Amino acid sequence: MIRGKKIGLRARQESDVPVLHSELYDDVATRSRADTRPWRPIPPGSDQSPFVVTGPSDEAACFSVVELESQELAGEALLWGIDTHNRMAHIGMALRPAFRGRGLSVDVLRVLCEYGFAVRGLQRLQLETLTDNAAMLAAAAGAGFTREGTLRRSAWVYGEYADEAILGLLTDEWTPRA
Numbered sequence: 307m308i309r310g311k312k313i314g315l316r317a318r319q320e321s322d323v324p325v326l327h328s329e330l331y332d333d334v335a336t337r338s339r340a341d342t343r344p345w346r347p348i349p350p351g352s353d354q355s356p357f358v359v360t361g362p363s364d365e366a367a368c369f370s371v372v373e374l375e376s377q378e379l380a381g382e383a384l385l386w387g388i389d390t391h392n393r394m395a396h397i398g399m400a401l402r403p404a405f406r407g408r409g410l411s412v413d414v415l416r417v418l419c420e421y422g423f424a425v426r427g428l429q430r431l432q433l434e435t436l437t438d439n440a441a442m443l444a445a446a447a448g449a450g451f452t453r454e455g456t457l458r459r460s461a462w463v464y465g466e467y468a469d470e471a472i473l474g475l476l477t478d479e480w481t482p483r484a
Contacts, residue, residue: 307372308421310413310483315369315383315421318359322370322379324350326357329402330382338464339436340400357382364388367421371414373405380405383414385422385431394430395422411445419449419480429477436461437469451475 307316327350331337334345341356348354360368365388371381381401388395399414415433422428435442437456447453451473459467 308417308425309374310417312374312408312413313380313410313417314372314374315414315417316372318357318368318370318382320359323355323357323359325379325402326370326382327355330400331356333403335464339439339468340398342461344462364390367426369418371399371401371405371410373408373410378405380410381414383418385418385426385428388426388428392430393428394432395426395428397422397431397433406441411441412448415445415449415451416483419475420483423477423480424482430474432472432474434470434472436463437471439471443471443473446473449475450479450481452479 307314331348337345365386367385367388369383370379371383372378373380379402381399383399384397385395386398397415397418399411399418401410419431422431433446433451435446452475454472454474457470457472460470461468
């Protein structure tokens, strides 16, 4: 487990999958805002669930987020689209509804950065979020990310187009924890 101040990132376990699927995937409106792929019904226990436990991959690193104080499953976090040639990756995260608004997101992003920069040797991390996602924009700023641009009307979100913000952090801009 990689520990932050409030959360830890650990390998996903089979027992995490039904909880993540129920609370993060089956909420269609919220999932549609978080994933560029169209939502489609996937039954619990399906090997098509985005939370299925798989072996290690060079292209993605999927974690379960655990709140350290309670030791409860708080959500998911991942590096995806890992590009070892250009030494960059994208960041994604989602917290279960009961864990939102507790100030965990900045810690999750900081720990993902530690993993990406210190463990994987990447030089750039990037995240994309809808421009109206104030919570993620604030968390990204708190973790040191810089807003680099806006992709206008680039996301189809539950019946309408929305703008996406692109944020990045370079390894020489990152401040490791003491």
